[in-house]
Amino acid sequence: xxxxxxxxxxxxxxxxxxxxxxxxxxxxxxxxxxxxxxxxxxxxxxxxxxxxxxxxxxxxxxxxxxxxxxxxxxxxxxxxxxxxxxxxxxxxxxxxxxxxxxxxxxxxxxxxxxxxxxxxxxxxxxxxxxxxxxxxxxxxxxxxxxxxxxxxxxxxxxxxxxxxxxxxxxxxxxxxxxxxxxxxxxxxxxxxxxxxxxxxxxxxxxxxxxxxxxxxxxxxxxxxxxxxxxxxxxxxxxxxxxxxxxxxxxxxxxxxxxxxxxxxxxxxxxxxxxxxxxxxxxxxxxxxxxxxxxxxxxxxxxxxxxxxxxxx
Amino acid sequence: xxxxxxxxxxxxxxxxxxxxxxxxxxxxxxxxxxxxxxxxxxxxxxxxxxxxxxxxxxxxxxxxxxxxxxxxxxxxxxxxxxxxxxxxxxxxxxxxxxxxxxxxxxxxxxxxxxxxxxxxxxxxxxxxxxxxxxxxxxxxxxxxxxxxxxxxxxxxxxxxxxxxxxxxxxxxxxxxxxxxxxxxxxxxxxxxxxxxxxxxxxxxxxxxxxxxxxxxxxxxxxxxxxxxxxxxxxxxxxxxxxxxxxxxxxxxxxxxxxxxxxxxxxxxxxxxxxxxxxxxxxxxxxxxxxxxxxxxxxxxxxxxxxxxxxxxxxxxxxxxxxxxxxxxxxxxxxxxxxxxxxxxxxxxxxxxxxxxxxxxxxxxxxxxxxxxx
Numbered sequence: 001x002x003x004x005x006x007x008x009x010x011x012x013x014x015x016x017x018x019x020x021x022x023x024x025x026x027x028x029x030x031x032x033x034x035x036x037x038x039x040x041x042x043x044x045x046x047x048x049x050x051x052x053x054x055x056x057x058x059x060x061x062x063x064x065x066x067x068x069x070x071x072x073x074x075x076x077x078x079x080x081x082x083x084x085x086x087x088x089x090x091x092x093x094x095x096x097x098x099x100x101x102x103x104x105x106x107x108x109x110x111x112x113x114x115x116x117x118x119x120x121x122x123x124x125x126x127x128x129x130x131x132x133x134x135x136x137x138x139x140x141x142x143x144x145x146x147x148x149x150x151x152x153x154x155x156x157x158x159x160x161x162x163x164x165x166x167x168x169x170x171x172x173x174x175x176x177x178x179x180x181x182x183x184x185x186x187x188x189x190x191x192x193x194x195x196x197x198x199x200x201x202x203x204x205x206x207x208x209x210x211x212x213x214x215x216x217x218x219x220x221x222x223x224x225x226x227x228x229x230x231x232x233x234x235x236x237x238x239x240x241x242x243x244x245x246x247x248x249x250x251x252x253x254x255x256x257x258x259x260x261x262x263x264x265x266x267x268x269x270x271x272x273x274x275x276x277x278x279x280x281x282x283x284x285x286x287x288x289x290x291x292x293x294x295x296x297x298x299x300x301x302x303x304x305x306x307x308x309x310x311x312x
Numbered sequence: 313x314x315x316x317x318x319x320x321x322x323x324x325x326x327x328x329x330x331x332x333x334x335x336x337x338x339x340x341x342x343x344x345x346x347x348x349x350x351x352x353x354x355x356x357x358x359x360x361x362x363x364x365x366x367x368x369x370x371x372x373x374x375x376x377x378x379x380x381x382x383x384x385x386x387x388x389x390x391x392x393x394x395x396x397x398x399x400x401x402x403x404x405x406x407x408x409x410x411x412x413x414x415x416x417x418x419x420x421x422x423x424x425x426x427x428x429x430x431x432x433x434x435x436x437x438x439x440x441x442x443x444x445x446x447x448x449x450x451x452x453x454x455x456x457x458x459x460x461x462x463x464x465x466x467x468x469x470x471x472x473x474x475x476x477x478x479x480x481x482x483x484x485x486x487x488x489x490x491x492x493x494x495x496x497x498x499x500x501x502x503x504x505x506x507x508x509x510x511x512x513x514x515x516x517x518x519x520x521x522x523x524x525x526x527x528x529x530x531x532x533x534x535x536x537x538x539x540x541x542x543x544x545x546x547x548x549x550x551x552x553x554x555x556x557x558x559x560x561x562x563x564x565x566x567x568x569x570x571x572x573x574x575x576x577x578x579x580x581x582x583x584x585x586x587x588x589x590x591x592x593x594x595x596x597x598x599x600x601x602x603x604x605x606x607x608x609x610x611x612x613x614x615x616x617x618x619x620x621x622x623x624x625x626x627x628x629x630x631x632x633x634x635x636x637x638x639x640x641x642x643x644x645x646x647x648x649x650x651x652x653x654x655x656x657x658x659x660x661x662x663x664x665x666x667x668x669x670x671x672x673x674x675x676x677x678x679x680x681x682x683x684x685x
Contacts, residue, residue, distance in 0.1 A: 263678040277619065287682065
């Protein structure tokens, strides 16, 4: 049959935190690919993040390894967007386009989105059957088969969207089964999904780096969580900042970051002049290190926090 | 050359829970030596071209010094320097232990302005702040100051202390106004470094400081004070017409002043310098060299302009761009065009030839200052 090039299952945007490190990142990526052909990448531009790369990995573990190598071996400070699977958009004409970046999509009603599916095998003690089935069902898994290997051990087979298992699935499974369950999966092709695209708008402007594609039933909850997280992380500006999650033109969640009302050095007498000047200087330097996120500017730490994926 | 003279008295009977000032509880023997050092340093700055227009005793608690010591210092100043006929001579005072005789004595020595650290008329708040006086002490002290013949009196107030309700603050401001001082300063409680109150808040004994609450309280106070004829002339300072603090105005108008004493700062002919911070180090320095200066730097032109801008902007009268242009030879309008436009569009500054902080801008003044530097 011959060698088949392993297919990327998970995509993520990789951006240098300091714009000046772009070349360094580019060189590092080319070196990595030389000894890891399963890792692919191509240049990408984000309105929110600037110049970076769209990278394809075999899975989350692969992504983690690459990220760690880039940070350690090549001494890079990276911003990584939330990993997503590669969706396929089927246009009215029947043409299929691969979407590795959720913000690339602009869906029309007549179009369909396909998502990659995997066949999932879980091996666990039978006492955890109930909790495992709950978990997989919650993740849109379709039950196929169950085989008792012995009185105490069972093998479960499901077909499940890849997108549902790349976040927090492994950890959840382990937590529910006290570490006894193990899983394995295999890519089985694309299927149509009831998927929608959520846009995140900050101060009325969509931020492409935060766009995500998700199943219709989970959209509301996820949108709410994201907006809530943003409101907690983004520091107050001196004007009100509305945060919105939208599907098309419909707003599904909204919160507002209240305007900061006080930022003043209340006392400035003879002995304060030099010291307070230094404070202002530091504030000025802090401003320089702010990164643009759509219309507003936020500190680097906040940026990283926003892009961080929930633990897996 | 007109200057202001500042003298620092770093002694206090007790350290307040929020105090970040250069003050200590120090033995009387050291206090005596300190006064001697002050006198030496006053003499060190003898220069016939100087004209002292304001004298300000700050601290610590300057009123912990015996009248005799204060008298000696004032005598030295008058004998060493040329002092203006209508010099403003201020002293900071604490409401605890202010006796009528002491106050009369102060007047005789030459003091014509008193700043009373009342902070709050709410006993609960005084406790949180760790003040060592009661509300009754404050009221009594103020009356005695009036009786002693002082007609230029300031009251210091603090807002935003943990546990302070809006009502409590309103009452405090109203009570202060009712006493009829000629000047009121209001400050949001700010806790720096490792003051006791900050540690207590971290331990959970008191609630955290709420900046939004402080913003509300500031606006409330401005409203009450305005309606009571107190005009704000600087971000935190209000007075009846003609009773602005001449000494502090020197700071905000970026004029020259000499600081004498531990940790005192000076600004003289474009050079900013400061003294040794600890009283013992200060005393040693004066013994050795006749002055207590530790370090200083000369302001380069760009620094001077920035400093002038951010200091002038603290005043309600704002900064006159034409004056800056003439004084420093820079087209400020062009240099800061983008920043002025941004700030104006966001409602933080107003005016054209004279730039002033808007009402919103006063509370967010740092957003303005940081763009001026």
